[in-house]
Amino acid sequence: MKILKNQTLDQLLEQVDRQTDQQANQPEVEATVSEIIANVIKNGDKALKEYSQKFDKVELDDLRVPQADIDAAYKNADQDLIDALNLAKNNIVSYHQKEIQNGFVDAEQKGVVRGEKITPLAAVGLYVPGGTAAYPSSILMNVIPAKLAGVGKIVMVTPPQKDGIGQAVLAAAKIAGIDEIYQVGGAQAIAALAYGTESVPRVDKITGPGNIFVAVAKKQVFGQVDIDMIAGPSEIGVIADDSANPKEVAADLLSQAEHDKMARPMMVTPSEKFAEAVSDEIDRQVQTLPRKEIASASVANKGFIAVVDDLDEAFTVMNAIAPEHLEIELEDAMQYLNQIKNAGSVFLGFNASEPVGDYVAGPNHILPTGGTARFFSPLGVSDFVKRIQFVTYSRDALKNEEKAITTLARVEGLEAHARAVESRFN
Numbered sequence: 001m002k003i004l005k006n007q008t009l010d011q012l013l014e015q016v017d018r019q020t021d022q023q024a025n026q027p028e029v030e031a032t033v034s035e036i037i038a039n040v041i042k043n044g045d046k047a048l049k050e051y052s053q054k055f056d057k058v059e060l061d062d063l064r065v066p067q068a069d070i071d072a073a074y075k076n077a078d079q080d081l082i083d084a085l086n087l088a089k090n091n092i093v094s095y096h097q098k099e100i101q102n103g104f105v106d107a108e109q110k111g112v113v114r115g116e117k118i119t120p121l122a123a124v125g126l127y128v129p130g131g132t133a134a135y136p137s138s139i140l141m142n143v144i145p146a147k148l149a150g151v152g153k154i155v156m157v158t159p160p161q162k163d164g165i166g167q168a169v170l171a172a173a174k175i176a177g178i179d180e181i182y183q184v185g186g187a188q189a190i191a192a193l194a195y196g197t198e199s200v201p202r203v204d205k206i207t208g209p210g211n212i213f214v215a216v217a218k219k220q221v222f223g224q225v226d227i228d229m230i231a232g233p234s235e236i237g238v239i240a241d242d243s244a245n246p247k248e249v250a251a252d253l254l255s256q257a258e259h260d261k262m263a264r265p266m267m268v269t270p271s272e273k274f275a276e277a278v279s280d281e282i283d284r285q286v287q288t289l290p291r292k293e294i295a296s297a298s299v300a301n302k303g304f305i306a307v308v309d310d311l312d313e314a315f316t317v318m319n320a321i322a323p324e325h326l327e328i329e330l331e332d333a334m335q336y337l338n339q340i341k342n343a344g345s346v347f348l349g350f351n352a353s354e355p356v357g358d359y360v361a362g363p364n365h366i367l368p369t370g371g372t373a374r375f376f377s378p379l380g381v382s383d384f385v386k387r388i389q390f391v392t393y394s395r396d397a398l399k400n401e402e403k404a405i406t407t408l409a410r411v412e413g414l415e416a417h418a419r420a421v422e423s424r425f426n
């Protein structure tokens with residue numbers, strides 16, 4: 001993997017920023033996606049089926065996966081898979097239960113009650129990627145927080161496969177408790193969820209990760225529906241020094257590189273020797289991977305190791321990049337938690353290998369990418385609820401505040417506002 005030495009912070013950030021721009025704003029992708037969305041709005045299921053044929057090479061009669069197929073997949077699945085999914089489910093549930101919000105009611109001022117009511121969304125659409133790999137784990141990550149939030153209707157979409165949706169995906173859907181699944185992927189799936197078609201119901205919010213077409217489509221339908229975040233091609237940033245093991249760090253970097261040709265494996269280290277050892281390990285290990293074509297492309301396109309002066313500079317660089325995953329491969333890693341300002345999910349210490357979080361730890365693996373961890377958070381229970389505010393006033397309490405209200409209303413030139421309150425007393 002490419003090693004960048006003697007770069008100023010600005011040079012390093014310029015390179016990463018440029019990459020971010022390319023990823024997020026590719027004009028051709030934007031144009032393709034808006035054409036797909038317009039076609040789905042106009043032609044509904046017919047457009048979905050045509051795109052499935054074009055992009056996924058699958059001819060479909062029905063978009064909905066029959067319940068019998070979901071039940072059969074669960075029944076016939078390997079026991080090890082069921083056990084692994086159940087272990088992951090339990091850990092994801094126990095983590096996300098702690099995120100549940102209860103709202104509040106206050107009665108601090110005499111005659112006034114104020115509050116906030118946490119209300120689950122009525123219908124959400126969950127995108128489960130399935131282009132170059134099947135992601136049963138992403139089903140659990142998507143569905144569990146939605147269920148804990150109390151969402152009424154959960155619809156899942158995932159790209160069609162030549163031999164039908166994979167058994168592991170359907171078994172995970174069964175374990176997660178979802179039974180409305182549509183086999184449609186990419187931008188067309190996002191359009192279907194946002195606008196509805198004859199088969200696919202319109203929802204209030206779309207969540208879940210996907211490739212660049214999915215990410216751009218979510219951006220384009222935002223406003224018609226809500227979205228969780230831009231969760232695009234995977235990223236891993238590592239801060240490491242000589243105390244880490246180059247073989248393990250290289251393996252962790254490749255774990256994310258194998259997701260996508262556009263995935264970003266990135267490392268910052270104060271040690272040139274360590275940088276070279278990791279780079280050599282990556283070149284060696286990548287050749288042994290079944291998905292070596294994808295992983296090598298990711299390393300070549302987006303990967304880099306930056307050698308910096310010290311650990312403080314390493315944190316400055318990583319905070320500016322705001323990676324989806326951040327591994328701290330340093331002794332006593334917990335002590336650095338306060339230095340981390342921007343990252344989706346942080347893995348502290350030599351044993352917290354990123355795939356622990358992808359599968360079983362419990363925190364969500366649907367995370368912001370492309371620098372958006374500066375302002376987006378991981379998917380969680382709060383994504384599936386909205387807040388409704390309420391107030392009630394006694395007549396005396398209203399009288400007490402009448403003057404303030406009418407003064408502000410008249411300063412804003414809004415006479416009807418003032419008179420609405422005065423009408424209670426005249």
Ligand SMILES: NC(=O)c1ccc[n+]([C@@H]2O[C@H](COP(=O)([O-])OP(=O)(O)OC[C@H]3O[C@@H](n4cnc5c(N)ncnc54)[C@H](O)[C@@H]3O)[C@@H](O)[C@H]2O)c1
Binds near residue numbers: 055133210213324
């Ligand atoms: N950030 C996260 O939390 C997170 C989690 C899991 C996975 N991921 C990412 O999700 C992504 C999954 O990507 P994927 O491709 O495997 O599956 P995907 O389901 O996201 O995309 C597949 C779909 O892309 C569409 N498509 C493919 N080529 C197209 C083209 N030329 N024009 C228009 N549409 C086209 C097709 O409709 C296809 O069904 C990866 O980038 C992975 O890194 C991210």
Ligand SMILES: N[C@H](CO)Cc1c[nH]c[nH+]1
Binds near residue numbers: 365
């Ligand atoms: N690392 C991915 C998020 O970027 C999530 C995932 C699913 N399966 C394996 N990994």
Ligand SMILES: [Zn+2]
Binds near residue numbers: 259
């Ligand atoms: Zn992963």
